[in-house]
Amino acid sequence: MPYCKVAEDISLYLEDYGAGPAVVFTPAGQVTHKMWESQVAALAGEFRTIAYDWRGTGDSDRPRAGYAIEIVAADLCALVERKAVAPATLVGHGIGSHAVLLAAEARPDLVKAIVLVSAAPWFTGERDGAVGGMSQEFIDFVMRGNGLQDARGVPYAQSCAELSEHWLFHRPQPPAVHHALLEQALTWPQYVINAYAKSLMPLDHRARLKRIKCPALIIQGRYDRKQRYEGAVYLARHLAGARLVTLEDSAHMGQIEEITAFNRALLTFLREVEALTRAA
Numbered sequence: 001m002p003y004c005k006v007a008e009d010i011s012l013y014l015e016d017y018g019a020g021p022a023v024v025f026t027p028a029g030q031v032t033h034k035m036w037e038s039q040v041a042a043l044a045g046e047f048r049t050i051a052y053d054w055r056g057t058g059d060s061d062r063p064r065a066g067y068a069i070e071i072v073a074a075d076l077c078a079l080v081e082r083k084a085v086a087p088a089t090l091v092g093h094g095i096g097s098h099a100v101l102l103a104a105e106a107r108p109d110l111v112k113a114i115v116l117v118s119a120a121p122w123f124t125g126e127r128d129g130a131v132g133g134m135s136q137e138f139i140d141f142v143m144r145g146n147g148l149q150d151a152r153g154v155p156y157a158q159s160c161a162e163l164s165e166h167w168l169f170h171r172p173q174p175p176a177v178h179h180a181l182l183e184q185a186l187t188w189p190q191y192v193i194n195a196y197a198k199s200l201m202p203l204d205h206r207a208r209l210k211r212i213k214c215p216a217l218i219i220q221g222r223y224d225r226k227q228r229y230e231g232a233v234y235l236a237r238h239l240a241g242a243r244l245v246t247l248e249d250s251a252h253m254g255q256i257e258e259i260t261a262f263n264r265a266l267l268t269f270l271r272e273v274e275a276l277t278r279a280a
Helices: 033-043 069-082 095-106 136-145 156-167 175-185 190-200 229-238 259-279
Strands: 003-007 010-017 022-026 048-052 088-093 111-117 216-221 242-247
Touching (some): 010 069, 033 088, 033 259, 069 088, 069 190, 095 111
Parallel strands (some): 088 111, 216 242
16 A cells, blocks of 8 residues: 555555665645656666655645644654655755655664755745755745735635746746646645744754764756755754755756756765765
């Protein structure tokens, strides 16, 4: 069955392909396991790939409450344990990268390496003069989408469509791409994304970065206006042994916009991690 029970009353939907060292993919906000289609296809001949949906989203169970980033991280750890794939490489995109960082600190025994895509060392704003996380321009867009800055309110489907059309890509994308992303976004109930966003607001990984010692790869699009590029630079400088790969023709969704370059960087890193593991 394509489900993994991670708590007494919660099962997460997942797709599990391939064999070999495990790579677990955590999606970003308002997308599902489907965002990783091109990566799973590229890796599953050499690695075991597990891509899943957050609780409350996609095809996973939807409890009445419990939508916090710390719970997402706990679900991720439980999935790795219950699928018996530890230590695994954890790949996270956008706000999914926050769950990966929390998991890597809490359970280093489960984590072989981490890959942070379109990531940030905190949720938004500046810390000690350093820029990172979501831009104020994007936060304003989100608030408008929730009716907080527009007395008329904005239909949720419209907000989701504008997210894909105006914030995720550097280059124009064909209608099929936007359609696929809209379908995924609408499997995130508006209440659920709002609850997760509220839990993310105070998040700050600066102290946590010093305690994470596993190999790390940072992949960021040069033109990301949503999750600003400067945050990726900060992560690369403050995570021990981290490497930054810049996608020079991408914005937030580099795994779609530059599939070949993205997959090449990911595969190179994974193979290097496995070579180090065998040599240890």
